[in-house]
Amino acid sequence: xxxxxxxxxxxxxxxxxxxxxxxxxxxxxxxxxxxxxxxxxxxxxxxxxxxxxxxxxxxxxxxxxxxxxxxxxxxxxxxxxxxxxxxxxxxxxxxxxxxxxxxxxxxxxxxxxxxxxxxxxxxxxxxxxxxxxxxxxxxxxxxxxxxxxxxxxxxxxxxxxxxxxxxxxxxxxxxxxxxxxxxxxxxxxxxxxxxxxxxxxxxxxxxxxxxxxxxxxxxxxxxxxxxxxxxxxxxxxxxxxxxxxxxxxxxxxxxxxxxxxxxxxxxxxxxxxxxxxxxxxxxxxxxxxxxxxxxxxxxxxxxxxxxxxxxxxxxxxxxxxxxxxxxxxxxxxxxxxxxxxxxxxxxxxxxxxxxxxxxxxxxxxxxxxxxxxxxxxxxxxxxxxxxxxxxxxxxxxxxxxxxxxxxxxxxxxxxxxxxxxxxxxxxxxxxxxxxxxxxxxxxxxxxxxxxxxxxxxxxxxxxxxxxxxxxxxxxxxxxxxxxxxxxxxxxxxxxxxxxxxxxxxxxxxxxxxxxxxxxxxxxxxxxxxxxxxxxxxxxxxxxxxxxxxxxxxxxxxxxxxxxxxxxxxxxxxxxxxxxxxxxxxxxxxxxxxxxxxxxxxxxxxxxxxxxxxxxxxxxxxxxxxxxxxxxxxxxxxxxxxxxxxxxxxxxxxxxxxxxxxxxxxxxxxxxxxxxxxxxxxxxxxxxxxxxxxxxxxxxxxxxxxxxxxxxxxxxxxxxxxxxxxxxxxxxxxxxxx
Amino acid sequence: xxxxxxxxxxxxxxxxxxxxxxxxxxxxxxxxxxxxxxxxxxxxxxxxxxxxxxxxxxxxxxxxxxxxxxxxxxx
Numbered sequence: 001x002x003x004x005x006x007x008x009x010x011x012x013x014x015x016x017x018x019x020x021x022x023x024x025x026x027x028x029x030x031x032x033x034x035x036x037x038x039x040x041x042x043x044x045x046x047x048x049x050x051x052x053x054x055x056x057x058x059x060x061x062x063x064x065x066x067x068x069x070x071x072x073x074x075x076x077x078x079x080x081x082x083x084x085x086x087x088x089x090x091x092x093x094x095x096x097x098x099x100x101x102x103x104x105x106x107x108x109x110x111x112x113x114x115x116x117x118x119x120x121x122x123x124x125x126x127x128x129x130x131x132x133x134x135x136x137x138x139x140x141x142x143x144x145x146x147x148x149x150x151x152x153x154x155x156x157x158x159x160x161x162x163x164x165x166x167x168x169x170x171x172x173x174x175x176x177x178x179x180x181x182x183x184x185x186x187x188x189x190x191x192x193x194x195x196x197x198x199x200x201x202x203x204x205x206x207x208x209x210x211x212x213x214x215x216x217x218x219x220x221x222x223x224x225x226x227x228x229x230x231x232x233x234x235x236x237x238x239x240x241x242x243x244x245x246x247x248x249x250x251x252x253x254x255x256x257x258x259x260x261x262x263x264x265x266x267x268x269x270x271x272x273x274x275x276x277x278x279x280x281x282x283x284x285x286x287x288x289x290x291x292x293x294x295x296x297x298x299x300x301x302x303x304x305x306x307x308x309x310x311x312x313x314x315x316x317x318x319x320x321x322x323x324x325x326x327x328x329x330x331x332x333x334x335x336x337x338x339x340x341x342x343x344x345x346x347x348x349x350x351x352x353x354x355x356x357x358x359x360x361x362x363x364x365x366x367x368x369x370x371x372x373x374x375x376x377x378x379x380x381x382x383x384x385x386x387x388x389x390x391x392x393x394x395x396x397x398x399x400x401x402x403x404x405x406x407x408x409x410x411x412x413x414x415x416x417x418x419x420x421x422x423x424x425x426x427x428x429x430x431x432x433x434x435x436x437x438x439x440x441x442x443x444x445x446x447x448x449x450x451x452x453x454x455x456x457x458x459x460x461x462x463x464x465x466x467x468x469x470x471x472x473x474x475x476x477x478x479x480x481x482x483x484x485x486x487x488x489x490x491x492x493x494x495x496x497x498x499x500x501x502x503x504x505x506x507x508x509x510x511x512x513x514x515x516x517x518x519x520x521x522x523x524x525x526x527x528x529x530x531x532x533x534x535x536x537x538x539x540x541x542x543x544x545x546x547x548x549x550x551x552x553x554x555x556x557x558x559x560x561x562x563x564x565x566x567x568x569x570x571x572x573x574x575x576x577x578x579x580x581x582x583x584x585x586x587x588x589x590x591x592x593x594x595x596x597x598x599x600x601x602x603x604x605x606x607x608x609x610x611x612x613x614x615x616x617x618x619x620x621x622x623x624x625x626x627x628x629x630x631x632x633x634x635x636x637x638x639x640x641x642x643x644x645x646x647x648x649x650x651x652x653x654x655x656x657x658x659x660x661x662x663x664x665x666x667x668x669x670x671x672x673x674x675x676x677x678x679x680x681x682x683x684x685x686x687x688x689x690x691x692x693x694x695x696x697x698x699x700x701x702x703x704x705x706x707x708x709x710x711x712x713x714x715x716x717x718x719x720x721x722x723x724x725x726x727x728x729x730x731x732x733x734x735x736x737x
Numbered sequence: 738x739x740x741x742x743x744x745x746x747x748x749x750x751x752x753x754x755x756x757x758x759x760x761x762x763x764x765x766x767x768x769x770x771x772x773x774x775x776x777x778x779x780x781x782x783x784x785x786x787x788x789x790x791x792x793x794x795x796x797x798x799x800x801x802x803x804x805x806x807x808x809x810x811x812x
Contacts, residue, residue, distance in 0.1 A: 063767040068760045103769045103793045230758050265758040269766040295796070305783040397798045401784035404800075410787075512761040512803050513787055514768060517796040 006170040007055045007087070008047075009079055011111065012095035013104055014061035015518035017123045020153040021095055022058045023530045025163070032538070035074045035083070041431075047163060054170060057089060065110040066225060067233040069436060079114055080219035090170045091117040098128035098135060098150070099289070099519075105276035108144070112183035114221050117169050118146045121162055125150040127519075131292070134285030143279045145183070154524045185275035186268065189260055197253045198223045204242055227253050228268055295390075295519045302394050312398050315391075316417055319382045330374035338363055338370075351571035353564070361555035362548075372422055372697065375452065376539055377532050379418050379425040384531040386414075387432070388523035393515055400513055406495050407502030409433070409513050412442040416494070419449035420487075423698045427705055428535060437506040441498050443705060444715055447698050448494035450487045450690060453637045457689045458486050460641060464662045465682035482683075489690045493722065539701070554632055554639075557609070562600040570596060606632055620688070620724070621681040621731040623670065630688065635696045637689055680734025688727040693719035739811065742788060742804035744778035750809035752776055752792075762806055769793035770807050 012018040026045020033042040043058040059075045067073035074083065081088025094111055096104035111118055120141075128135055141148040147165050151158035184191055198220055225234040227250055238246045254264060261267045302308050342359045349355040386392045392414065400410030411433045419426030426446040433439040450458075462479045469478045570593040577586050601607050610628030617627040625644065633640035644661065668676040693699060699712040706712075738753055752774045755762050769792040770776070779789045779796065787800045 063764065066763060066767075068763075100793065100795050103795060106767055229763070232760070263758065265763060265766070266772075269771050273771050289794075291791075291794070299779075299789070299796070303780065303782065303789070309783055393798070397782050397787060397789065400798075400800070401782060401786045404786075512764060512800070514761070514764050514797065514799045514803055515787075516768065517789060517798050519796075 005053050005055055006090040007057060008091045008093050008166060008170065009057045009059055009089040010093050010095070011059050011079070011107070012061060013063055013097065013100075013107060015516055016061070016095045016097040016104065017153045018058075018061055018095045019530075020524050020527050021121060021123065021151070022056065023527055024153055024156060024159055026056050028530065028533060030534070032534075035078075047166070054166060056093075062107070064107055065221075066229050068229070069233060071436070073233040073237060076222070076225070079111075079116070080221050082219055082222060088116060091119060091166065093119050093121060093166065095121045095123050095153075098122050098124045099131060099133065099292075101135070101284070102273075102276050102280055105279055106272050109183065109185045109272045109275050110221075112144070112146070113185070113224070114219075115182035119162075119165055119169055120144065120146060120148040121153075122148050122150045123153050126152040126155060126157065127292075128289070131289040132287045133289040134287060136283050136285075140279070140283045143281065143283065154521075183275075186271050187261060190257060190267075193253050193257055194220060194224050194227060197227060197249055200249045201238075201242070201246060204245060226250050227257070228264055230254070230264070292519045298520050299394070299517070302391070303397060308394075308398060312395060315386075315395070319379070319417075322378055322382070326378050327374035331371050334371050334373070346575075351568035351575075353559070356559055356564075357552070357555065360559075361552045370540070372424060373536060373540065375422045376425045376428075377536055379421055379429075380532045380535040381528060383414065383418075383425075383429055384528040385523045388521070388527050390518045390520040392432070393517045396513075396515065397517065406498045408441060408498055409435070409438055411513075411515075412438060415442050416446060416449055419446040419451060422451045422453070423447040423449065423695065424539065424701050425535065427698065427701050428538075430705065437502070437508055440706060440711065441501045441506050443702055444501060444711065445494045445498045447693060447695065447715065447719065448490045448497065448691070450490045451695075453695065454486070454689050456638045456641055458483055458686055460661070460665075461682040461686055464665050465677055465679050482686075486686055486690050489687060489726070493691060493726075497718075538704075554606070554635055557605040558601055558607075558632065560605055562603045564600060567593065567596045567600060601628075619731070620684050620727045621735070622685070623668075623676050625668075625676075626681075626685060630692075630694070633694045635694075637692075637694045640689070640694075680731050683734055684727040684731035687730045688723045690723075691719055691726050692723035738808055740805045741776065741778065741790065741807035741809050742801045744809070744811070746778060746780050748811065749775060749777040750811045752807060753810050754808045756806050756808065761803060765799070765803065765807065768797055769795065776807070776809060 010018060010022055022043075022045060025047055029046050031044045033044075035042055045056040045058065047054040047056060057078065059078060060071070062072065062075065065076050065079070067076050077083045078086065079089065079092060092111055092114070094108055096108065108118075108120065122135070122137060122140070125135070135150070137148050137150050147169065149158055149162045149165050151162055153159070198218075201218070201223065222234055225232060226238050229235060235247070235250065238250065257267075258264060302311055342363050345358050345363065346355060349358065383392075386395070395413065396410030398410070399413045403410055403412055412430070415426045415429040415433070417426075418429050423446045426449070427443050430439050430442045430446070433442060462482055466479050466482050471478060471481070570589055574586060574589050574593065577589075602610075606628055607624075609631060610624040613627050613631070614624040617624075617630070622630075629640040629644050641661070644665070665677050666675070670676055693716045699716055702712040702715060703709055739750075741750075744750055752770055752772055754772060755765050755770050774792060777791045779791055781788045782798075785801075787798045788804055789796060789798050790804075791797075
C-alpha cells in the first residue's frame with residue numbers, strides 16, 4: 001500500500017545550522033517555489049527513506065513566531081495550517097543551537113503552543129562538548145515533553161537517529177492529532193481571554209473570507225499573536241479581512257489583560273524566559289562553559305579600526321579579482337562551445353531562415369545567458385563561504401555606518417558590491433536583507449553599479465575615441481580616468497537613488513540593525529556547493545527561458561521582413577568555394593555579402609524602428625545605427641557591439657578589440673560628410689549604457705526576487721529615462737566645450 | 738541607571754528594562770535582552786556605530802539608536 005506523503009516543517013533561529021541540516025537531510029533533491037503574494041521562498045526537500053515519504057519544508061530562520069511582515073506571517077501560517085489549500089505539517093522539526101540553549105528555547109516555547117508534534121534537533125552538540133558544556137539530553141527531553149536528538153550537522157553525527165525519530169513521530173501521530181494538552185508558558189488568565197476572543201471573532205460571521213461566508217476557525221495561535229503584537233502583522237491581517245469590529249475585540253482584550261497582568265510585551269518575554277529557566281532545570285552541569293575564544297580573538301583583529309578595514313578591503317578585492325580572473329576561462333570556453341556549435345549547425349544546415357534562427361537566435365541567445373553562469377557560480381561560492389564562516393555579519397558590522405548615510409544598512413553592501421560583476425547575482429544576494437524596504441531599495445539600485453557587461457562597450461568606445469594621452473607626469477592615462485568616471489556615474493546615481501527611495505516610496509521607520517554575530521567556523525563544503533548549485537539552477541531555468549524568448553524576438557526583428565535570397569546565395573557560394581576559386585573573387589563575394597546583410601538589417605523591423613526613433617536620438621548625437629544598437633541591446637548591453645558590427649557591414653562576429661569595428665566607427669559619416677563619432681558622442685553612448693536598464697536577465701531576476709512586475713517595470717522606466725537624460729546632457733555639454 | 742550605548746568597552750551591566758512595545762524592542766527581547774540578564778559591551782565598529790555586545794552567550798551587533806532602548810544598571 002502506498003503511504004501518503006507526510007510533511008515536516010523545519011524551523012530554527014538563524015545561525016543554528018538549519019541550512020546545513022536541511023542540506024544533509026534532503027541533498028540536492030529540492031523543489032522551490034513561492035508563496036502567493038510574498039517574497040519568501042518555498043523550499044521543499046524530500047526524505048525518501050521511510051515507508052511513508054517525508055517532505056521537509058524549510059522555513060526562514062527566525063528568533064520568534066511573532067510576525068512583523070507579510071513574509072513572516074506566511075511562515076507562521078504554514079506552521080498553524082492557515083495557508084489556504086495546505087494542511088498543517090504533520091510535525092515540526094526545530095533546530096536549536098546547543099551552545100545557546102536558553103535563548104533558543106524562546107522560539108521553542110512558541111512552537112509548543114501550536115500543539116503540533118515537535119521534535120528538537122539539538123545541533124552543534126560537538127561544539128557544546130568542546131566548550132565543556134554538559135547537557136543532560138534525556139532531562140531536557142523530559143522537561144520539554146518532546147523528543148530531543150543531539151546532532152552535529154556539519155559532521156553528519158546523529159542524523160540517522162534524527163530521521164528515525166522523525167519517522168516514528170509522523171507515523172504515530174497520524175491517528176490522534178491535537179490530543180495532548182498544549183504547553184502554556186503564559187499566565188492562565190491570558191489563555192482564558194484568548195479563547196474568549198477566538199469565540200467572539202468566530203461570531204463575527206458573514207465577512208466573506210477566502211470565499212467562505214463564516215469566520216474560519218483561524219488557529220488560536222494567530223489570535224494570540226493578534227492580541228500580543230501591538231501594530232503587528234496579525235493585527236493588520238485581521239483589520240484587512242474582518243474590519244474594525246475585529247480590532248475592537250482585540251483592543252478590549254488587550255486593555256483587560258494589561259490591567260491584570262501588566263505591559264503585554266513585557267509579560268510575554270518574562271513568562272517565556274521563566275518557562276525556559278524551568279526547562280533548563282538540571283539540564284546543564286556545573287560548568288558554565290568557556291566562551292568561544294577563537295571568535296573573540298578573531299573579532300579583535302577583524303573588526304579592528306585599521307586591520308579590520310584593511311582585511312575587509314583585501315577580501316572584497318580578492319572576491320572581485322577572482323570573479324574576473326577565474327570566470328575568464330569558463331566564459332571563453334562557453335564562447336568557444338557556442339562558436340563550435342554554431343559552426344557545426346552551419347555545416348549541417350544550408351544558409352536560410354532555419355539556420356539563422358538556430359545559429360543567431362537560439363545558440364546566440366542561450367550562449368548570451370550561459371556566459372554569465374561562471375560569474376554567478378564564483379560569486380555565490382564566495383558569498384556562501386563568507387556567510388557560513390561567520391565573516392559576512394562582520395562585514396555588515398564594519399560598513400553599516402557608511403551605508404546608513406544613504407538610508408541603507410550594512411547588509412546591502414555585499415549585494416551592491418557584487419553588482420559590479422553582474423547585477424543578477426547582486427539582486428539575488430539581496431535575499432540576506434530581512435527588511436523589505438532595504439531589500440527593495442538595494443535591488444533597485446543594484447543595476448546602477450557598472451557590471452562586466454558594460455565593460456566591452458566602454459572599452460570599444462574609449463579605445464576608438466579617447467586620445468591616448470597621459471596626465472600628471474604619465475602616471476594616469478586619460479582612458480583610465482574616463483573608464484573610472486563611468487563607474488563613478490553609476491555609483492553616484494545609485495547612491496542618490498537609494499537615498500531618494502528611502503525618503504519617498506520606501507519611507508518608514510529606520511530598519512533596525514540588531515544582528516547576531518555568529519561564532520566563526522570552517523564553512524561546510526556541502527552547504528557551499530548546494531548554494532552555488534541552487535543559484536546556478538535558478539538562474540538558468542527561470543531567467544534563461546525568458547531571455548531565450550527575448551533573444552529570438554530580437555533576432556526575428558532583425559531578420560524580417562527582408563528578402564534574404566541573395567544573402568543566402570552568397571553565403572552558400574562562399575562556403576562551397578574551395579581553393580579553385582581565386583581569393584580576389586571570394587573577397588568580392590564577402591564584400592557584397594556584408595553590404596547585403598547591412599541593407600537587409602536596415603530594411604528589417606529593427607532597422608525601420610531605428611529610422612523611426614532617429615529624431616529622438618539625434619539630440620544625443622546618435623545616428624539611426626546607434627539607435628538600432630541601443631534597441632537591439634535590450635536583452636543584454638554587450639549585444640550593441642555585435643549589432644554595430646552587423647550594421648557596419650562586418651557581419652555579426654566583431655568583438656571589442658577588433659580593429660575593423662574601431663576603424664568602421666572612426667570612418668562612419670553623416671550624409672553631409674561629418675564624422676558620426678567624436679568624443680561627445682562616444683561619451684554620450686557610454687553614459688547611456690552606464691545608466692540604462694538594457695538587460696532582460698536583470699529585470700526578470702528582479703521580477704522573480706520581488707515577486708511582482710512593479711519593480712522591474714519601474715526600474716526600466718526610471719533607468720531608461722535617466723540614461724536618456726544623462727546622454728543628452730553629456731552630448732549637449734560636450735559639443736559646447 | 739544608564740542606557741546600553743553609554744557603557745565603555747569591556748564594561749558589564751545588568752539589563753533593567755527594554756523600552757517600547759514595537760517590533761524593534763520585541764526583537765531585542767527575543768535576542769535575549771530581558772530584565773535581569775547580564776550584558777557586556779564588547780566594542781564599537783570602526784566608525785563608532787554599530788556596537789557589539791555579549792548577551793546570553795551570543796554576540797549581538799546593534800546600532801546606537803537601538804542600544805538606547807536598553808536601560809541597564811552598572812553594579
